[in-house]
Amino acid sequence: MAKSITQEFVKGLWDEIPPFRLVLGLCPTLAVTKSVENGLGMGVAVIFVLVCSNMLVSLLRNIIPSKVRIACFIVIIATFVIVVELLMQAYTYPLFLKLGIFIPLIVVNCVVLGRAEAFAYKNSVVRSIVDGFGIGVGFTISLVALGALREVFGSGTFFGIPVFGASFQPFTFMIEAPGAFVCLGLMLSLMNLAENK
Amino acid sequence: MREIIKMIVVLTVLSSFSGGLLAAIRGGTNEKIEYQQLxxxxxxxxxxxxxxxxxDPIIDRFKIKDGDIERSFFVGVFDGKPxxxxxxxxxxxxxxxIGLMVGVNINDDKIIGMGVTTHSETPGIGSKAKTDPKFPNQFKGLAAIEPCKIKPDGGEIDAISGATVTSRGVCGGVTNxxxxxxxxxxxxxxKIKEFN
Known part of the structure; x- marks a missing residue:
């Protein structure tokens, strides 16, 4: 499987796009996609953590003993997550308030740990960085799409800007937790439909 | 045996490196975070x-010890007088x-304004306590030394429809x-005298 660097990147955008294809990392996906802004913020945080942790895991892949590799991955991931958390608090505080507990929870996001275990531990540094970036961008696209769908119908806004007239009654169900499941299911089925044609 | 030693060494080095990095970043962002929170x-x-x-009330603030807790007070200067x-x-x-801020005029002990700061109420229903100005505006002019209640409880605040518990919670916060x-x-x- 000698994929080119471009292929490593592109696979994260459709073939292995999380959380739709790799059905991983569903918890933050369902919880933070109340708006486009939240989805984008979460996505960027995940991109940063994924790229950094993939890079470091790949750099150290010959040093880390395989018996304690998961512990090492978690230490590396947790470090970068706390870095993101501190930076968010210092520079984008309103976003940090909205995402709340889901930033620290990136530590246990299966997408990040999954890429470290399944990819970065076995591949070269450059490939791992590209893979992390691709999967991260894919994750961001998913969150933004889901966030856009839920925000437009649930609050009648897009990025905080009203899109419907004043007479629009927001469909509050969409920004509650059950709406998240329904939207995710609909998007998954649409993707399968597109694939099976 | 060698394997165990290797594991311990790798984990220890990794952890201490990570600890050092985080301490450095924490130190660098601490002040900024505190200001952002305010x-x-x-x-x-x-x-x-x-x-x-x-x-600027955020600069002109002082702290008073209340039992074990330190409370922050933000001073407002009107017509040249704090x-x-x-x-x-x-x-x-x-x-x-529900966390809220209450502004009190110290000359006549009346509430000049109230605003909700932090809450985890239902979006679109209880969250109106923060977003709909009609509700907080009712607190203007109330005496700041009496307990405050919603109408069903014998007070004079109109509760938000569908969010009686939230409205009661806000009144409890104002009473607090x-x-x-x-x-x-x-x-x-x-403390205010020191500002004169």
Missing amino acids: VFVKGPAIKKILEGCSN NTVAFEGFGKGFGGD AANIYKRLKPQIAE
Whole structure:
């Protein structure tokens, strides 16, 4: 499987796009996609953590003993997550308030740990960085799409800007937790439909 | 044996490296985070409550010890006189604690404004306590030394429809703030004098 660097990147955008294809990392996906802004913020945080942790895991892949590799991955991931958390608090505080507990929870996001275990531990540094970036961008696209769908119908806004007239009654169900499941299911089925044609 | 030693060494080195990195970043961002918290969590409510004051209440703040807790008070200067303080109170809401800011005129003990800062109420229903100005505006002009209640409980505040528990929680928070004010009034008056 000698994929080119471009292929490593592109696979994260459709073939292995999380959380739709790799059905991983569903918890933050369902919880933070109340708006486009939240989805984008979460996505960027995940991109940063994924790229950094993939890079470091790949750099150290010959040093880390395989018996304690998961512990090492978690230490590396947790470090970068706390870095993101501190930076968010210092520079984008309103976003940090909205995402709340889901930033620290990136530590246990299966997408990040999954890429470290399944990819970065076995591949070269450059490939791992590209893979992390691709999967991260894919994750961001998913969150933004889901966030856009839920925000437009649930609050009648897009990025905080009203899109419907004043007479629009927001469909509050969409920004509650059950709406998240329904939207995710609909998007998954649409993707399968597109694939099976 | 060698394998175990290798594991221990790798994990220890990795952990201490990570600890050092985090300590450095923490040190570098600490001050910025504290300022951001004041500006974004309490700032908007403070600005709304002390609207038209001629100073920056976030800079002109002082702390008073109340038992084990240190409470922050934000001073508002109106017509050249520092005669208003804004401070925090907490009430029990539908989804957890509701934090709010209350501004009190220290000359006549009347509430000049109230604003919700932190809450976890239902979006679109209980969250109106923060977003719909009609509700907080009802608290203007109430005496800051009496407990405050919604109409069904015998008070004079109109509850938000569908969010009685939230409305009651906000009233509880204002009552909590009123109690703090009653208790600390002498110290507040003293601190305010220093601003003259």
